[in-house]
Amino acid sequence: MSQVKYSDPGLTLNTAATIPSLGLGVYQLEGEECKELVLQALKTGYRLIDTAQFYRNENAVGQAVRESGIPREEIFITTKVQAGAHTVEGCKRKVEKSLSDLGLDYIDLFLIHGPLMGPEKRVDTWSNLVDFMHRSEGKIRAVGVSNFGIAHLEALREEGLEIPSVNQIELHPHLPQTPIVDYCKSKGIVIQAYCPLMRGQQNQASLGEGAGWAGKAGFGWDHEGLKGVAEKENMTIGQVLLKWSIQKGYCPQAKTSSPTRLKENLDVLHLPPLSEESMNELEKMNLEGREEEVGRLALEWNPVDCP
Numbered sequence: 001m002s003q004v005k006y007s008d009p010g011l012t013l014n015t016a017a018t019i020p021s022l023g024l025g026v027y028q029l030e031g032e033e034c035k036e037l038v039l040q041a042l043k044t045g046y047r048l049i050d051t052a053q054f055y056r057n058e059n060a061v062g063q064a065v066r067e068s069g070i071p072r073e074e075i076f077i078t079t080k081v082q083a084g085a086h087t088v089e090g091c092k093r094k095v096e097k098s099l100s101d102l103g104l105d106y107i108d109l110f111l112i113h114g115p116l117m118g119p120e121k122r123v124d125t126w127s128n129l130v131d132f133m134h135r136s137e138g139k140i141r142a143v144g145v146s147n148f149g150i151a152h153l154e155a156l157r158e159e160g161l162e163i164p165s166v167n168q169i170e171l172h173p174h175l176p177q178t179p180i181v182d183y184c185k186s187k188g189i190v191i192q193a194y195c196p197l198m199r200g201q202q203n204q205a206s207l208g209e210g211a212g213w214a215g216k217a218g219f220g221w222d223h224e225g226l227k228g229v230a231e232k233e234n235m236t237i238g239q240v241l242l243k244w245s246i247q248k249g250y251c252p253q254a255k256t257s258s259p260t261r262l263k264e265n266l267d268v269l270h271l272p273p274l275s276e277e278s279m280n281e282l283e284k285m286n287l288e289g290r291e292e293e294v295g296r297l298a299l300e301w302n303p304v305d306c307p
């Protein structure tokens, strides 16, 4: 398979490992479709794939990685555990299940998918994952969390536990989650942005729980400021959103099932930065504090404030 080379400095994790600047998210892709898409993505030049036990496609992702012919060490695989890892045995079982479903010798980044298991199980899950990583002789290379708010992260710190390498949260110009971002940056936690494309051009309300603004005129991909930036920068709207995310220092996980859009999205790595003026224009899309007017802001579950 001929490979495209994108020059990508990536981001550095607190383990000293490098993570590519942009990932392909494979939520809602399954079986052969998922395998073919990941193969196509790897051929296009993607080197980071974001899966999860919940997505039921670790198998397809692993198959694609093995079939791609690309050296394993050039590809970065993230997966996530939802629940059941709060006991030592449970944690071992969950990690080994991912390794076996992926059919890979190691996982680059293993995340706790969300904080909903409650304070005690959350701390126990984190502690078990960190221990597993240290004892696993390289089967897990880094551990992190997803959808964690500041209080969840502080609780881990107060227990004297290691700082996560990554926090993956919903993040786009309508929902910049600045306090969590600032906290993570201050602790050296790399921020992965999910729903970085605000779920694309289609009616965003049709997927997940749906935000109050999704699908409404003047919001999302129909936002005048966003459309203006795309025109001025000579980029597509998708590219502007991904560029915004990368320029803010995040690592966006963008999903597409289209080979054409795979390339369009990855091409942001070769596009010049957005101007300061454009970045300022995109900051104006922030809807935080306007919930009463526009309704729920998050497109997905975003349980960053759960107890």
Ligand SMILES: NC(=O)c1ccc[n+]([C@@H]2O[C@H](COP(=O)([O-])OP(=O)(O)OC[C@H]3O[C@@H](n4cnc5c(N)ncnc54)[C@H](OP(=O)(O)O)[C@@H]3O)[C@@H](O)[C@H]2O)c1
Pocket (backbone or CB within 6 Å): 024, 025, 026, 027, 028, 050, 051, 113, 114, 146, 147, 168, 169, 193, 194, 195, 196, 197, 198, 199, 200, 201, 202, 236, 238, 239, 253, 254, 255, 256, 257, 258, 261, 264, 265, 300
């Ligand atoms: N940790 C978590 O709790 C969590 C939650 C949600 C998502 N995620 C991760 O984040 C990834 C992305 O999230 P997401 O899929 O919800 O949202 P997203 O990446 O913001 O949007 C995906 C949508 O955008 C469309 N799209 C992609 N590129 C496009 C382009 N260039 N032009 C126009 N439309 C485009 C896609 O349609 P086409 O397929 O037709 O291109 C798809 O409908 C997931 O796959 C998953 O890996 C994590």
